[in-house]
Amino acid sequence: MTNLREGDLVLLLDSKQRQYLVTLQAGKEFHSHAGFISHEEIIGAGEGVTLRSTRGASYTVLRPTLSEFILKMPRGAQVIYPKDIGPILMLADIRPGLRVLESGVGSGALSMGMLRCGVDIVGYELREEFADRARANVERFLGAEALDRYRIELRDCYEGIDETDLDRVILDLPEPWQVVSHAATALRPGGLILAYSPSIVQVMQFREALDKAGFILADSMEVLNRGWHVDGMAVRPDHRMVAHTGFLTTARRGVE
Amino acid sequence: MTNLREGDLVLLLDSKQRQYLVTLQAGKEFHSHAGFISHEEIIGAGEGVTLRSTRGASYTVLRPTLSEFILKMPRGAQVIYPKDIGPILMLADIRPGLRVLESGVGSGALSMGMLRCGVDIVGYELREEFADRARANVERFLGAEALDRYRIELRDCYEGIDETDLDRVILDLPEPWQVVSHAATALRPGGLILAYSPSIVQVMQFREALDKAGFILADSMEVLNRGWHVDGMAVRPDHRMVAHTGFLTTARRGVE
Amino acid sequence: MTNLREGDLVLLLDSKQRQYLVTLQAGKEFHSHAGFISHEEIIGAGEGVTLRSTRGASYTVLRPTLSEFILKMPRGAQVIYPKDIGPILMLADIRPGLRVLESGVGSGALSMGMLRCGVDIVGYELREEFADRARANVERFLGAEALDRYRIELRDCYEGIDETDLDRVILDLPEPWQVVSHAATALRPGGLILAYSPSIVQVMQFREALDKAGFILADSMEVLNRGWHVDGMAVRPDHRMVAHTGFLTTARRGVE
């Protein structure tokens, strides 16, 4: 891991643990309530250093994790959070070389998690601005070469899937059941479908469609993360937590 | 995805959804209470087919996911379960090219999850039979080439770490706080340490050691998976669930 | 609190914390794998004493709590557990003097919790053996005088409610929505309806009926109890837990 370079993405961490996402660029400055730090001071420094702004505030410089990036990147109201991305990687058995259809792509959060595991993604996305933002986020975090494995088409997954012999179909759509019959022909035998759904009613309808289409091993669950406050003798769960994002349903394509 | 071949790992799924893990080998047979199926029938078939045993029971053939493999592979009493492996991949920001120290390696479950994301692992493990089993599991599921990125040393992580400039130190040990000072010098600045700990007392002691050693962004949490039963009008969480495996604590090495 | 007397209900606790429920009766014996203890030894002893059976096993004698009694009393497959009874007492604001309709009564577990808070209960129950068992449990745990405030009618709550000006309607029925219009006239204004429902689909249908009938403040939730293992340095949540019993929905009758 070499020193920080122009174009690198960094996280500046202030003394109150607030995080700021910055892409390093010669000639630019990071401005805060306490003056600024020129990017040139950061370029060439090592990760983990703490620098001072012109008016004395200290900022620690780190490369962001994917989780940190997702929470700071440009994104729409809805995003699949890191809490669910890790479990999805396991549930969908994401591994190098798989051909994945993802629809919609949202802001690209889950795409980045899967691309990083070495898959090829075709994204079906209705809204051009979502496609653009997802691509921009992927390029910024993973680099331009990741785009070689990330092709987004502006189209409606409910109307059909052109790809065949897919390994995975990953859905974050309001009506995933509309995709089931398309997925049944687009997936190779043994291939896996996964849907992320906020409402349990969506889960019910998706499960019904999966059963009708002959999918096997259908399973639904939800993931809860419980943060802990650990400070000397005060050791307890956080007072509040995210209680719900979405349900995760998986199934595999059998052969009739 | 081509047809099943000799040497392939498959999961046989009976009509009651019970799963059997089999490595295909010409001349062998899979025996059950309902007669047998010869491996040669399976070899050459496509994933997803359903075959019948000599006495008429039907078995669907699938390649196992990593999660399914972990639950069926030879393993000791303690293993890091898929429930935690997905979140660990995100919390530890596992990505291709990272150099990871893992101690202990247990049965290799977490190792497989990380290797599949493209890291290089050095494992410190005290017990030779654990090292052997972990290597065997990795080879069986990921193939022999994965061993090029998986080197296990029979040694005690409490006594020191020889590696330097590590990107990650991942601990599943009874006393992770004994490793903190070693990790502080073995990790590159900005590097990340993660410990999996069953008891909250371990978390307390680990967090105290992290603070003393100048680690930053320390955070502790636990992951709960809640399964759902979805069957027509009967839609409810499963009656019972795994309520605890381990707490996950992460921190990053700052520069003093 | 005087010494134990004939007719008292006691819990015998063996050295492995197993519990046995016994009603003390002169001339009787409590038999175990390790011989017996005559009830007469227990009668006259004080709560908390530890006695030995004829073959040397020790048993501690306690009066059971309602929770302990519910887990040991004769009961059908379905019972409202102590986990939900405490929350129901608060959600339904159970207090002395209220007139409560309960349907069905099941094995009387919730009835006992409410009777103990001083309410009068009319139970509508379809099955005579359930009514008999509920009454027997109430009498055994709370004494015969509690039956003065506990009247069970063998009838179907879906077909109507004869009572008027009720303070509470408490439902543990497969189709609580069938009771909503009856409850709307049987409850006094401001009165409260509560349903315990295993499936979220039941909750959906009940909520829809409540809205249509003009009920206000409708709210649904579920209660999770997480046990902790606390033993020296091993301090962690129990490995497994009850993940689901039923959803609790409450609403109040407004005035149109």
Add this chain to the structure above:
Amino acid sequence: MTNLREGDLVLLLDSKQRQYLVTLQAGKEFHSHAGFISHEEIIGAGEGVTLRSTRGASYTVLRPTLSEFILKMPRGAQVIYPKDIGPILMLADIRPGLRVLESGVGSGALSMGMLRCGVDIVGYELREEFADRARANVERFLGAEALDRYRIELRDCYEGIDETDLDRVILDLPEPWQVVSHAATALRPGGLILAYSPSIVQVMQFREALDKAGFILADSMEVLNRGWHVDGMAVRPDHRMVAHTGFLTTARRGVE
């Protein structure tokens, strides 16, 4: 249930479900951003009616449940919430006639829950303003006659307990372990001790003290309430929830 009278406690509910707690008093007015309602309009009306303020906002009038009262009554930073009061009533087996020591009394929330079940409470409380507020809350919600069963002494429970033959000792104190030896002599055999503790470290120290003092059946747990959003097809857990208040530990006094 008669009409509302002077002195009655009511909850005014606006169209956005916001709640306002009011004690009815002739000559007074309830003021809001949308004009006012004179108390005299409410006095004599029936529960459940909807009234309009001078500038046209509508308010539904209900008697508050204990849970609603606790969330609106004057209280300090810390209070035992309804979420835990229901479970405590079951865990501590609260029933008519028990003699309970409670320390501290906080704002009286738990006291009200227990008094309503018919117990006699002696409260040990260090701070006079807490004692006064607890008494005022009890009187306002339960009426003056409840004070006959609620005696608060300004004293430190760590220094000893004068009462003997107590049925229950209920603790909401920072160091409950300091009370254990006092409770061991103050409780009758078979009596029950319960502590509410925010930090798991408090639980550990309390449990250790209980074991040393010969208490039996020690058990620790926590209660989680998960709210559900049920609105047509959108049926899901609430996005956020209270993840922690306190751990509940119970044990019973054995006889040495």
